[in-house]
């Protein structure tokens with residue numbers, strides 16, 4: 399039986415309104431509706447319902463055992479690997495770092511260069527290296543030899559006069 403079915407049955411049996419059920423669970427009525435209409439809930443909410451309504455609601459969440467202190471906790475998501483005590487979180491973080499270093503040192507994990515990581519399929523616009531036919535200095539020299547300024551020679555060339 400789903401939590402949705404069980405909660406609906408329970409509320410019918412005890413003539414509980416959504417608001418009253420929410421009050422007893424200690425949550426917002428909209429969360430109760432989410433379960434009753436769509437069977438949507440978090441483990442934390444399932445635990446609250448269990449604490450409010452008893453053993454028949456025990457099967458809708460799982461406790462995890464903290465590998466460091468052995469206490470039971472309700473994971474918020476699959477990334478949470480320890481209970482929430484600072485000490486255990488720190489121990490776990492240290493272990494993750496150690497494991498990462500071990501992988502890097504043993505060559506199991508190798509940082510690849512940008513060129514290796516760059517997706518091959520992606521097309522990059524390759525621009526040719528454009529070099530001006532004459533450098534600034536050369537052009538300046540040429541202008542001076544004709545008794546002109548840089549700008550004057552440039553202007554004349556643009557007009558096709560030189």
Ligand SMILES: [Zn+2]
Pocket residue numbers: 464465466467468469480481482483486
């Ligand atoms: Zn712990």
